[in-house]
Amino acid sequence: MEEKKSNLIVTIKKWHTVSSWTWGAGDDNCGICQMPLDGCAPECQFPGDDCPIVWGKCGHKFHLVCINTWIQRNINEPTCPMCREPWEFRDD
Amino acid sequence: MHKLFSLSKQNQTGGGKTGHRVSAGELRVQKDLDALELPPSTKIEYPDKDDILNFKIIMTPREGIYKDGTFTFTFQISTEYPHQVPKVHCDTKIFHPNIDTEGHICLNILREGWSPILTLNAVIFGLEFLFLEPNPDDPLNKEAAKLLKSDRYQFEQKAKRVMRGDNYY
Numbered sequence: 168m169e170e171k172k173s174n175l176i177v178t179i180k181k182w183h184t185v186s187s188w189t190w191g192a193g194d195d196n197c198g199i200c201q202m203p204l205d206g207c208a209p210e211c212q213f214p215g216d217d218c219p220i221v222w223g224k225c226g227h228k229f230h231l232v233c234i235n236t237w238i239q240r241n242i243n244e245p246t247c248p249m250c251r252e253p254w255e256f257r258d259d
Numbered sequence: 260m261h262k263l264f265s266l267s268k269q270n271q272t273g274g275g276k277t278g279h280r281v282s283a284g285e286l287r288v289q290k291d292l293d294a295l296e297l298p299p300s301t302k303i304e305y306p307d308k309d310d311i312l313n314f315k316i317i318m319t320p321r322e323g324i325y326k327d328g329t330f331t332f333t334f335q336i337s338t339e340y341p342h343q344v345p346k347v348h349c350d351t352k353i354f355h356p357n358i359d360t361e362g363h364i365c366l367n368i369l370r371e372g373w374s375p376i377l378t379l380n381a382v383i384f385g386l387e388f389l390f391l392e393p394n395p396d397d398p399l400n401k402e403a404a405k406l407l408k409s410d411r412y413q414f415e416q417k418a419k420r421v422m423r424g425d426n427y428y
Contacts, residue, residue, distance in 0.1 A: 198376035199341060200283065201290045209283035236342050237375050248374040 190220045192228050198249055199233035208232050222257040223247050282338035288312060291379040301383065312336040315350075316383060320390040324415050325353075328422040332364075332386060334379075344373040345382060354414075354421040356395045356404035364389070365399040 192204040197220070200208045204220050208230040211218035222228045227249040238245040238254060245254040288311050297303065302317045316332045330353060335346040347369055349362040357365040366385050368377055398404030407414040 200287060209286045233375075240342055246374075248376045251374070 188215070192220055195228070197230045197233055198227075199229055199237065202230075204228060204230065210236075222259075223252075224255040224257050225250050225252045226257075284336065284338040284340040284343075285311060287341055288336055288379070294378065295380060295383075297383070298387075301387070312338070312340075316386070318386065318390070320387070323391045324393070324418050325355075325390045325422065328353075330390075334382075341375040341377065344369060345379070347382065347386070352421055352424075354400070354403050354418045355389070356393050356398045356400055356407055357389055359399040363399060365397060 189205050195204050196202060197204050197208065202208055205214060207214040207218040210232045211230070219231045220228050221231045221234060223234075225247045227247050229248070234248075234254070237248055246252060247254045292311060295303070300319045300321050304315045304317065305311070306313065306315065312335070314334050316334060318330050318332070320326055320328060320330075329351070331350040333348045333350055335348075337343040337346075347364055347366075349358050349364055351362075352360075359365075364386075366389060368374075368381060368385050393403075393407060395404035395407040403414070403418075406417065
């Protein structure tokens with residue numbers, strides 16, 4: 168079928184766009200800082216790329232900045248704060 | 260969320276007397292305090308109302324050996340909380356296998372068992388548990404542990420005497 172061309176001229180007066188994003192970690196809070204995982208840890212300025220989240224091989228997730236502080240304090244044998252298993256970053 | 264937001268906003272505009280930046284530790288403590296569920300037998304007091312990192316927890320156990328005693332604990336929380344374990348000291352003299360005569364407390368979550376996902380609620384539950392279940396197998400006050408193991412009745416009598424203010428050492 169042939170497409171019919173319209174001669175109608177439309178003026179867009181207003182354009183309202185909304186977008187949303189998520190790390191895909193659900194509505195959970197970070198167990199360490201207790202702020203939403205999609206939000207931002209007190210040390211970060213903005214949610215998003217400024218405050219990424221990471222998963223451990225055990226399946227528990229935290230803000231990167233939060234788990235890093237914990238790991239650095241227990242650098243020899245870092246454990247997951249949630250399950251106390253040895254902490255290893257899950258490679259994605 | 261709202262409280263925290265207003266707290267940091269107040270701070271930015273120099274609302275605080277000292278004008279210091281609210282630390283991550285203070286934000287987390289504020290969250291813990293907002294979520295605090297104290298039983299009627301437990302009270303919290305702030306010697307300095309502007310300092311949420313230093314407070315006292317006053318407990319009056321309603322059952323067990325230490326029933327009706329009043330015990331004060333001083334909490335000192337670092338700005339690095341929850342990565343740094345809270346410092347808790349027992350200010351009241353007590354005859355207890357897991358609290359020594361200087362007020363040091365042996366509770367796993369206040370030592371190597373600390374984890375940054377724990378909260379002030381968890382610490383207070385831990386203290387309540389110590390009153391209900393003194394543990395003679397991990398003693399800080401060896402005399403108390405020995406007596407609790409060998410003669411529970413004598414132990415209870417002595418614990419009650421110390422609660423009334425008797426010296427025991």
